[in-house]
Amino acid sequence: MRSPRSRFEFACRVAAFALLGWLLGTSVFPSTGRRVERATEATVAARLAAWTRTAPNVALHGDFATTPETWAIDWLAALGHGGHAVSWSGSPPAVAMSAEALSDPSGGTRIDVAAPAGARVLLRDDASVIDSVHVARFGASVLGPVVVGPIVATTSGQRFSVAPPDSVHTRSIVVIGAAGWEGKFIVSALEERGWPVSARFSVAPNVDVAQGGAALSLDTSRVAAVIAIDTTIARYGDAIARFVHSGGGLVLAGPAGLTASVMPLAPGALGARLRPAVQPKDTIGLGSTGFYPVSALRNDGVVLERRSSGIAVAARRVGAGRVIEIGYDDSWRWRMAGAAGSERAHREWWSRVVGSVAYVGEAAASGAALRDESAPLARLVDRLGPARAVADAGGGSSWITTRLLMTLIMLLLLAEWASRRLRGLR
Amino acid sequence: MKSFLSAEFVFATAQYESGDWDSAPLVPANIIDTIARYTEIVVAPTGAIVPLGDERMLRYPFLYLTGHLPVRFNEAERRNVKRFVDRGGLLFIDDHNHDVDGTFHKTATEEITRTVGPLTELPNDHPLYSAFFKFDGPPTTSHELNGWGDNLVHKHLLAVQRNGRIGVLYSSKDYSSEWGYHPDSKRFQSVDNTRFAVNIVVYALTA
Incomplete structure (x- = not known):
């Protein structure tokens, strides 16, 4: 007659082999307990109504080469909340787009597109094709004069x-x-470009020449940006800092960044002026004029132009506003004595500088409707979770069960072996 | 606190191939003295002589041109003067002959018309006349009625404008004679007669 101990050992052995056999059986003949319904991006829209009427134990899975439309994603998410196991797999292209009105007298819109490297993206609006862009690495930008209706982009079938x-x-x-x-030439350039300009030029002690407007009031309801060309900005004291913190733009040109009252706003400290590299007979370009290098850039400062001898242009955000520091203090030489077209180039350059920091009202800065369609893959992941295989549609419980069973088998065999060893058997 | 201001202003006299461009050699030093006396504009202590036929004339956005004799620009001078005005420079021309039918006036106005466009009368309420000192129009000169010229008091200056700014300022008032003396002699005048030059320079630098 078997002792209780040997009965225990026999029971452990039988249980371990039974579990092992069950596991082998389920892997050879898988369970068909949960039915899986599948659809692609082309068929999912037509299947949604029928899927809504199916029992919750039916798993729903999308095989997506491109991201379905927003309403279909929302519908799938609702089915998931209703008890269906909803999953998706595939590799839709990771794309995104944003559009921002340019702060520029002639209007215009900048469209930024992110897409996989090498993708060609076609942009169009309600009127016609805007442009097509080739994405080199991270993305591409397009400047468009006028946009009519929503901007729609397509690449590799993804809209x-x-x-x-x-x-x-x-x-x-x-x-x-x-x-x-x-x-004088900054004012000329901006006015020729269509910007309304007010200027205050100090001529003599307590004598300023005012141009374009009466009293100077620095508030963002009237002023988009301030350009300081030298240290006379010191007389405006804290008004400049308040203006920037409330969203206004500040351009510190030439030695203006040396002014104590605006140093805390500047992207960096200025070094000693570097002499121009131009020879007497050279044609003057912006890059060949002298400049004050930004020698100690703050952590949040961004370099916008670097020359071999130092940083020429840098920028940073301060409060709700932006500050750009331009080392150049002789850009007028580029306009007057530059090559053919330098007058226009000087005008466009200064307009871009000002436009990059100019205050833009709340309404224009905020996005609009359709924002959810601007990054479809991000929205898909946000609503349905990351891509995963259909076998895991049940939520991964089978994987956990398998691991538990394997652990249990090992414990049973270990207990049986330990019991035998304690009895002195091999 | 140490101030860092813009690059200095250089009073530049235009040298042209025809005529007597250097007929008023004392004017630059006198005007430089006036600018330094009344304003805090950083001004170079000496003027420059700039050949109009050399592209480097574009490095001087303010040019003073005078003379008694006919003015005929060569091709290079004409090309550079046009670029100078189109890009925003101010060319101040003063008829040292102050004779309305004189050779300087006839040839200079013809040449300017041919190069950058016709000269028109500048209204006497133009910002030029209030850029620093207040004037009701161009100040008269003692040379307008001295019997050597046309014996007329010219009520207006002439100008060619670009984008609302003066590109060429033309005077028949003979400021070149009026301002052609040593700066130290100002102390003998009850009213400084070079004050209008401050307006011209301030206008050039700020408008």
Whole structure:
């Protein structure tokens, strides 16, 4: 007659082999307990109504080469909340798009597109094709003069869209400094480009020449940006900092960044002025004029232009506003004595500088409807979770069960072996 | 606190191939003295002489041109003067002959018309006349009625404008004679007669 101990050992052995046999059986003949319904991006829209009427134990799975439309994703998410196991797999292209109204007197919209490297993206609006862009590495940008209706992009069969931004109300630009060629030609360039400009040029002690407007009031309801061309900005004290913190733009040109009152706003500290590299007979370009290098860039400062001898242009955000520091203090030489077209280039360059920091009203800055369609893959992951295989549609419980059973088998065999060893058997 | 201001202003005299461009050699030093006396504009202590036929004339956005004799630009001078005005420079021309039918006036106005466009009368309420000192129009000169010229008091200056700004300012008032003296002699005047030059320079630098 068997002792209780040997009965225990026999029971452990039988249980371990039974579990092992069951596991082998289920792997050779898988269970068909939960039915899986499948659809692709082309058929999912037609299947959704029928899937809504199926029992919750039916798993729903999408095989997506491109991301389905937003409403279909939302519907699938609702089915998931209703008890269905909803999953998807595939590799839709990771794309996204944004559109921003340019702060520029001639209007315009900048469209930024992110897509896989090498993708060609076709952009169009309600009127016609806007452009097609080739994405080199991370993305591409397109400047469009006028946009009619939503902007729709397509690449590799993937469609995504963004609403047109509101137009920007162009506010005036204030130029502050001592009378000199740099200030005069900055004002000329901006006015020729269509910017409303107010200037305050110091001519003599307590004598300023005012241009374009009466009293100078630095608030974002009227002024989009301030350009300081030298240290005379010190007389405006804290008003400049308040203006920037409330969203206004500040351009610190030439030695203006040396002013104590605006140093805390600047992207970096200025070094000693570097002499121009131009020879007497050279044609003057912006890069060959002298400049004050940004020698100690703050952690949040961004380099926008670097020359071999130092950083020429840098920027940073301060509060709700933006500050750009331009080392150049002789850009007028580029306009006057540059090559053919330098006048236009000087004008466009200064307009871009100002536009990059100019205050844009809340309404224009905020996005619009259709935002959810601007990044379809991100929305798909957000609503349905990451891609996963159909076998895991049940939520991964079978994997956990298998691991538990294997552990149990090992414990049973270990207990049986330990019991035998304690009895002195091999 | 140490101030860092814009690059200095250089009073540049235009040298042209025809005529007597250097007929008023004392004017630059006198005007430089005036600018330094009344303003805090950083001004170069000496003027420059700039050949109009050399592209480097574009490095001087303010040019003073005067003379008694006919003015005929060569091709290079004409090309550079046009670029100078189109890009925003201010060319101040003063008829040292102050004779409305004189050779300087006839040839200079013809040449300017041919190069950058016709000269028109500048209204006497133009911002030029209030850029620093207040004037009701171009100040008269003692040389307008001295019997050597046309014996007319010219009520207006002439100008060619670009984008609302003066590109060429033309005077028949003979400021070149009026301002052609040593700066130290200002102390003998009850009213400084070079004050209008401050307006011209301030206008050039700020408008």
